[in-house]
Amino acid sequence: MILYIAEKPSLGRAIADVLPKPLKKAEGYIQAANGDCVSWCIGHLLEQAEPDAYSDEYKSWRFEHLPIVPSNWILTPKTKMRGQIAILRGLVKKASQLVNAGDPDREGQLLVDELIAHLGVKGNKLQAVQRLLISDLNPKAVKRALGQLRSNREFIPLSVSALARSRADWLYGMNMTRAYTIQGRKVGYQGVLSVGRVQTPLLGLVVRRDESIAHFVSKPFYEVQAHLSTQDKALFNAKWQPSKACEPYMDAEGRVLSKGLAQNVASRITGKDGRVESVQSIDKKQSAPLPYNLSTLQIDAAKRFNMSAKTVLDTCQSLYEKHKLITYPRSDSRYLPKDQHALAPMVIAAVEKGANELLQGCDKPNASLKSKAWNDKKVEAHHAIIPTEKSPVLSSLSQYERHVYLQVARQYLAQFYPPYCYLETSVVVVIEGGHFSAKAKQEGALGWKQLFKRPKEKQTASVSANEEQEPFQDKDASQSYLPPLMQGQILLCMQGEVLDKQTQAPKVFNDASLLSAMTGISRYVTDVSIRKILKETDGLGTEATRAGIIELLFKRGFLSRQGKSIVATEVGKGLINSLPDSATTPDMTALWESKLNSICQKEISYKAFMLPLIDNLHSQVHLAGSQLPTALQGVKSALPFKKGRAKSKKSSANRRVKSAKGRTTTAKK
Template structure:
């Protein structure tokens, strides 16, 4: 008997649907017409054991117990999962062949592998286990996946990497959370100070942004526009480019800080002749943006619809599992396998069927077109999130329809020509000063014709910050240029000073916080750490980012003010209490780099855990010697009072768990 083990029931049912009938639905599995069976996990059936399961003395939260490092790691059955685990144990014992059908990512690989190891499946059966990679729950896609089974052993490094991360999160989260919570009680802080490898640097990012805004001191600066016209009376404007001689009056970003200098330039160019000194005219093209991965979808949906990261994930999961209208939503890839290109006409037909707003877009698409999105070398376990070819009718909620349309449009863009435009840059000399202007003129809208028109901001969303109107005015002056040639004579009608103010950074929103997580390297100054982070997927993973953000809100460390995301007093106090290494992305960058090297079989589990234990011991020693004065007088965000060893409810896809009283989600 062949046993297929899916990650969850919905995937199990999708697999069974294309396998031999008749089916017999049993409790916890489906028996197929040929005697094979399809069963499933329900997410993680197992989780890391609690500290008290290892050592009675670890049950209570005491400084002398830290750091807690298990000699032999243990897993235990998650609450409510014992029955399904026993179903799998029985079926595995009866089977001759196992097929691993976890989700196509690190966590999905570990989820089934850990059950196999926990149930002590014989080595010979483990070595013969096959891997089924399903990223699209439509029958055609599942059938294709079933014809391409691979040895499960090819993916063992994924499992080892996920296991190392799970155990490391347990070690770091539990020990640091207990250490700082105990120290917090010494200044009468009653809450749990949850510390995690990813959540705490993310909180640190928000705290530092909030402080930068509070400490920001605006300063005035000045730009000069020359209003020019050709001999044919064609008007345009160009912006002054200060020379090196002006540097004493400028800041490090090249902004003129002295108004008298700007006034002098205006006087000098008034009613003076000018000449075109340089013309750079190029036809340029811009390819369509790639299909979505989860983070890019979350960012765009936050900007357009105001959805939180968790909302997007939940809606996408429904479109995938319930409606079968999109492919695997937790993908970190923005590329597609070349073999998928042949399905484009069928996918397009499904889009037209489910989304009337895009029917014309489907009609005008050239499905024979193949752009940079189709790249096998950039597709690993899963590909970009795209619509499936499922037809029929689907009853979607308003939010589901919005997100489906967003994903579908992004897919259709791949079958449109590049956006082409003429870009002209000119330099003009007036009274010895240099002025520059540029314009972009569309030649062929290409894929941009499919993009929704941007709404004009209403009075509620329009900012009244100083200089913003002038900024828009300056842009408008540079959008239209007459035909100009080098040496052409001009006349300057006069100059205009644009009074501006430097602006503070903006508070994070759902979109910008997610963007910061995916592009965390831009928020790091250390060149070595920046280089490492550029090679990783950012802070957190596609599957965990939404949960980490929500967790910080749930624990009261982040709060919302309209669309803005800010740190609470507790969140700020926690960051101010911790050593810098715990509040910046540096350490997690090193972790992720090593975990990725582990997947590539270039770094070992033993090396990773050994380095972590050394770092952890030093951090715990430092915590024990530090009194968190920044939390003195700060009220905990919840009424729940800390009790040593108290268990708190939590659930996570990772084995590390999410219990605030100890098992801090990364």
């Protein structure tokens, strides 16, 4: 008997639906006509035990106990999951073959692997476990996946990486939370000060942004614009580009701070001739934006529909599990395997049938085109989020489901259109020795952009992690038109105009910009080596955890909403200002993620990651004990202290473990 162990019931039902009929449904599993069975976890059935599982003395939060570092790790069944574990235990004993059908990511791999280990599977049976990777719950896709089973042993490094991260987060979160909560009591703060490897740097990001806004002092600066005319009376404007000689009157961003200098330039050029020094026109092409991963979808949905990260994730899960209209949503990839291109005609047909509004007024998509999205080298456990071969019935979807489906479908359709073409013209004009520049952009063939052009509605194409502009950045906007110009041509500057401007404070975070900051966290790091690591990793948090981390900070009273804005509370500010920089910046997360990726690539071992981390933890706890969190004096608690609360960054980690009896697990590497 083959036993398929799915991550959740919906995935289990999708697998059972393609097995030999008739199906026999029983409590906690489904049996096929050939005797094969499908059962499931319900998320993690097991969890890291609380500290008092290792010693009764840890029931009391005392600084002298820290850091708590288990020598043999204990996983304990979640109380409400004991029944399902018992069902799986019985099925595993009967099975001749096991198949890990966890979700196609690091957590999905570990979730089933840890259950198999907990149930005592060993020897040849363990060696023979297979891996089923499903990213589309429709029957055709599930059948294809069943025909492509792989050895589960191929994914051991993925599982070990997830295990290392889980234990490291427990060690750091539990010990640092206890340390600072204990220290907080000494200054009168009576709540839990939850500290986590990802949540705390994210909170630090918001606190520092809020403080920079609060302390920001706007300063005037000046630009000079030349209003130019050709001999044929064609008009356009050009912006002054200050020379090096003007640097003493400019700030670090190149803005002119002297109004007198700007006025002098404007008066000198008024009524004077100018000469076209250079004209450059370049035909440019812009390829279609890549299909979505979860973060870019969350960012776009936040911008367009004011949806929170969690709302987008929940909506995606519904479209994936309930409606089977999109592929696996917790994906960090924006690429597709080459063999998936063969399915393009069916997917396009499904979208055309059920969501034809996307194509109104547009050319028909060409399924034979293959954009840069199809790239096997950039696809690992899962691929980009795309529509399935199932046609949607939009009227049966909720408003959010409809919004998200159409976003995903539009982004996929864009892969089957030619590039967007335009002509970019740049001109430099010299007037009285000063240089003035202008740019213009003329649209040619719309290509994929026709999908995003809608009257009375601003469509958002794909966004990158770096879309949010840095504070104070001032970009020149291109004009839509420049008259025909030639090098050496003489123009008349009818007037020089001084534009009075003010530096702008950085913008308050909202859902879109906070997610963008998490995915592009390297922008907020000054250390060059750390910035490089962060650029090569997923950023702060993962696709699967970012929404939960943001929500966790709201639940713990560290963040609050003011309309669309996300700001830090007094407790959040007090906590960040009480912690060392190492705990509130993303540097440590960058190093962790780099090493965890190295485990996945078999470049380092479990011990090579954990041992230095434990050594550093002793130093961090010692530092916590050497200073008091005075920034929290007089601050009212947001999260009252209760025994057993708040151990790590994960939302699952603050659930009480009512029984410390569980299976002891030790790392293999």
